[in-house]
Amino acid sequence: MSIHYSGALRRSNGVVAAIAKQLKSVNLKAVNRITVSFNPFNENAKSTRELLVHLTSPKIIKTNPNCIVKPEVLCNLQPAEVKFSLIDPVKEQTKLKEIRFISDNLTTLELLQLCNKHITPLAPKEDVTATPLQTKSSKAAGSSRKVIKRK
Structure with a gap:
């Protein structure tokens, strides 16, 4: 008689891999600042500072080069906070001016998950038009070249 195996077939890659996975799907096109x-x-x-480092990485900035990331260092007892100011079309669509995360008791992974849950879906959809694939033979058949010989 055998006992059925229960649990995961392999171990998790850890927190670093989970953060890397979340960073791949971050999209800041809906954010102005x-x-x-x-x-x-x-x-x-610590987790808020780590999020700041991740948000200023080149891959994330490429999603919206016009987005301004501004750190504010406080000297009072206010809780740590991340504020996302939305672009005008998204403001009109969602009736929100900004989205705030109070990040005092959250980990970096949880902050990235919240960003992917609330910010990334607001990104405007891009119109992707499919251009037909042209092969060398179709290019040659479609365009007749005129060879001009010089004397």
Whole structure:
């Protein structure tokens, strides 16, 4: 008599792999400005600072080069906060001016998951028009070249 195996067939890749997976799907096209405010002396500011580093990476900035990321270092006891100001078409569509995350008790992974859940779906859809694939033979048949010989 055998006991059925229960559980995962393989181990998880860990938090770093989960963060990398979340970073691949971040899209900031719906965002005009990101303001990250934190108190550096607070114990819970580490995840907010890590999010700031991830949001300023070149891959994430390529999703919206016009997005301004502004860090605010606080010296008071306000909780850490990430503010996403939306672009005008998204403001009209959702009736929201900005989206705020109070990030005091959240991990970096949870902040990225919230960003993918609330910010990424607001990105405007791109019109992708399919252009027909042209092969070398179709290019040659479609365009007749005139060879001009010079004397």
